Amino acid sequence: MKRFDYHVPQSIEEALNLFKSLGDAIYIAGGTDVMVNIKRKKISPKNLISLRNITALKVIEKGKELKIGSCVTHEQLLKDKYIEKYYTALHDAVRKLGSKQIRNVATIGGNICNAAPSADTACPLLVFDTKVLIRNEKGERKIPLHDFFLGPYSVSKDEGEIVTGFEITFLPPYSGSAYIKHSRREAMDLAIVSVATRLTLSPEVDIDFLKREAGEKTYSEFESRLLSYGITVKEARIAMGVVAPRPLRAKEAEDYLCGKRLTDEAIREASEIASSVAKPRDTLRGEAWYRREMVKVLTRRAILLSAKRAFD
């Protein structure tokens, strides 16, 4: 393996200064992408600057907004009951990400900064209108995650800048979300295609009744009734993975759903629109036509699951 020196700063400032003084360096968090890339000789940095020992980057804060530090591991996210309850799409994503060994070290910041088209946390964060917090010597800036992704493995920041975390506004009541990853194996497999959705509903019927139904009915019973309750969609977000060079929002489908009654027909139409926005390629993992078909199926399923979870 190519030689590199390894630096272990204890603060963000120290890490920024190290980057400036070292020149040829890259940041490493969990290293599950970086170490693989070094071993595969895709990159050969002279210096690695570890962000793993900076405690400020490792916290999940629940203040005015939800703030997830960039070095929070997938396992930390998976165990967080609050995220499971309110940001369920993110919980879905980390549950199926890599293996236990990978989740124990790999971070959400690394997943987003690596910007693979299949990055599992990308679509969930997109449907929560997440903002990326970026630090350089001058200070901190904040940009929508949507503008952060430029293309495969390419993000909108200078090499020396550090992503410190992700800011997510609290969701209004009656919001629900879901992420569905379609892969050949349950564990340790990258997505062939994936979809995250988030709905905020405005139920015009008795809420207690709906909650009871959601709690008591099996999923398919509830699903078949859900669409006859006359629920209006207040806000919709749909994001798709591995259908474009970067994780993609299906804004046309979101706009279509917004203000509509949640009916089977509306969901099918939204899924068709999402599929028409997708621009997948033929790859070893799956052909373009197949991905487009699966976007329809997954979008429909994710919307239904989000709607059900809005009453959990």
Next chain:
Amino acid sequence: MKREIKFKLNGEEVTAEVESHWTLLYFLREVLKLKGTKEGCGYGECGACTVVIDKMAVNSCLFPVMEVNGKDVLTIEGISGPGEALHPLQKAFIEEGAVQCGFCTPGMIMSAYALFEEKKNPDDEDIKEAIEGNLCRCTGYVKIIDAINAAKRGK
């Protein structure tokens, strides 16, 4: 670049001079000659290299040796207490026939060990989740799950 690190390895404090680009796996096998931990793929895919760091299962093939500084590392060589021949997990793997070629076994046992650190009474789903990053090309996994269950009952 030569660097000094201090950490706990199988219960003992160790101070060592390492090259900063080594992985933990390289250091364990090629320098300390602890050959129980295996290298399968070298890319985080197979779990043969699994060790337990601060009670969590980790792929040592992707773990920079510099990151073990100050940490508590446990390998297959360290799980039985002094004087005791085999750990209950090791015994259970033998008794249940969960070892065939044996190449995946140290990694499997370390993943199961980390599971017991986290949950005293794991169910089958917990067990499957704990070993989802460990490939076995011989057993078909059923005997391995049986062995982990047997070790749980034996505790």
